[in-house]
Amino acid sequence: MSENRAAEDLAAIREMMARTSTYHRSMAPPLLASGAMGVSTAVVGVFAELRLTLYFAAYWQGVALVTLAASLLLVWRQARAKGEAMWSPPARQMARALLAPFLCGLVFGVSSALRPGGAAAAWSLVPLWLLFYGCGVQAASAALPGGLRGMGWRFIVLGAALLFALPQLAERPSLAWAHAAMGVSFGGLHLIFGLVILIKDKGRDAP
């Protein structure tokens, strides 16, 4: 066998293996942690009466960054326990897919926080964040395990429904309700999908 044929075959094997690789670390712990964080953040937001847009945007974006860091830590611990690299090809694929929509959500959040505005400005962030997050998760879905493939669409549908429903209301609900909407949507959906994955993981051999 020639060197060229061997190199060609090797490249083909690696390309094929990467094509079907899905992210096989259990997503249940980071999803459940994100869900619990979302719900508790909403509860604190409602009762701490964080009414200004600046506080609303900064509060939720700060929590999102902490949740992201906690999720990465959980994934890193799983990878370390198995002696595997954390940044596998599907993990990199997921990160690339999520990066642009996350940055767009962050830009919208920062720009809204800097503009003076009341509940209306803060409320407009909720559907936008849902849509951006949904797009990111959906773009990453090729690398996600089967149980998570529909998650992105759920966020997109929820964001779109909220976007169309809000202008129909005679009066924009208070910011306490915006915190509640964040808790129900981000917290609730993460908890639901975390539980689904947890049940699926228990139903088969752990990877």
Added chain:
Amino acid sequence: MSPIPELDKIIHERKRMAIMSLLAGARSLSFTELRDQLELTDGNLSVHIKTLQRAGYLAVTKSVRQRRPLTTLALTEDGRAALETYINQLEDIIRRARGEPP
């Protein structure tokens, strides 16, 4: 220098090598997923699957999902080991051709 080891003829066939590689990346794939990825006909894929199954490289599971038959394929431990050996042999061939130590 040690002689070049003989490559596994079962994996060496390009379509079978592709089947093994796709399955190595995934835990398992359905017959239709594999057929669509490789753009093969049902008959052609079946022949390759039988060859790999006879060699003990592939496990085939038949079940019913939503009232439809579902054929799921996965690499066996032997299949995974054979593919790993094959990859090592290819790397060895490249190293030898470049005059690098094995």
